[in-house]
Amino acid sequence: QVQLVQSGAEVKKPEASVKVSCKASGYTFTDYYIHWVRQAPGQGLEWMGRINPNSGDTNYAQKFQGWVTMTRDTSISTAYMELSRLRSNDTAVYYCARVTGDYRDYWGQGTLVTVSS
Amino acid sequence: EIVLTQSPGTLSLSPGERATLSCRASQSVSSSYLAWYQQKPGQAPRLLIYGASSRATGIPDRFSGSGSGTDFTLTISRLEPEDFAVYFCQLYGYSPPITFGQGTRLEIK
Numbered sequence: 001q002v003q004l005v006q007s008g009a010e011v012k013k014p015e016a017s018v019k020v021s022c023k024a025s026g027y028t029f030t031d032y033y034i035h036w037v038r039q040a041p042g043q044g045l046e047w048m049g050r051i052n053p054n055s056g057d058t059n060y061a062q063k064f065q066g067w068v069t070m071t072r073d074t075s076i077s078t079a080y081m082e083l084s085r086l087r088s089n090d091t092a093v094y095y096c097a098r099v100t101g102d103y104r105d106y107w108g109q110g111t112l113v114t115v116s117s
Numbered sequence: 118e119i120v121l122t123q124s125p126g127t128l129s130l131s132p133g134e135r136a137t138l139s140c141r142a143s144q145s146v147s148s149s150y151l152a153w154y155q156q157k158p159g160q161a162p163r164l165l166i167y168g169a170s171s172r173a174t175g176i177p178d179r180f181s182g183s184g185s186g187t188d189f190t191l192t193i194s195r196l197e198p199e200d201f202a203v204y205f206c207q208l209y210g211y212s213p214p215i216t217f218g219q220g221t222r223l224e225i226k
């Protein structure tokens with residue numbers, strides 16, 4: 001069955017970077033975009049961007065341009081999201097998701113990133 | 118950029134009642150790419166409805182979706198205790214590729 005398994009919770013200091021991984025299984029990794037979505041405590045869902053695992057091409061939300069980097073390693077079916085220059089309001093749960101606009105919709109379990117001095 | 122506006126922000130109902138949640142797009146969109154998600158505390162969002170009206174795998178038939186153009190609705194015919202959660206609408210395939218509404222919190226009255 002399709003699974004997206006994310007790396008564990010992180011605690012980072014302001015101005016640091018964080019890199020979250022998302023390991024896919026149960027399907028051909030290069031066949032579907034991986035999207036990254038974040039959710040601040042008590043807030044809604046915010047799309048950050050996506051990566052095409054086949055080509056490595058990325059599309060980032062305008063807000064995150066120059067600040068987020070999405071990469072992948074096809075040899076281990078894993079996508080990565082790195083966010084730099086962290087601030088306290090980047091404290092959130094970060095999700096990877098395979099969203100296709102139809103029923104083939106899968107999400108990782110989420111990774112809590114806490115930014116605190 | 119298309120904006121999705123959900124209403125109400127919070128809906129207070131009792132088990133057994135009918136819930137009607139609204140999602141309005143800032144411009145006309147294809148219903149093929151309008152979805153609804155349910156999210157419970159500490160969990161990832163779960164797909165309920167895709168294509169505006171198709172239920173995802175395993176979703177009970179008390180959940181139904183409808184609408185077209187700019188106005189979409191999620192209806193829960195008879196609320197069960199496990200239905201009290203936050204609901205998001207989502208638009209796929211535009212620019213940006215994914216847009217979410219701000220959510221409706223469905224709480225027990």
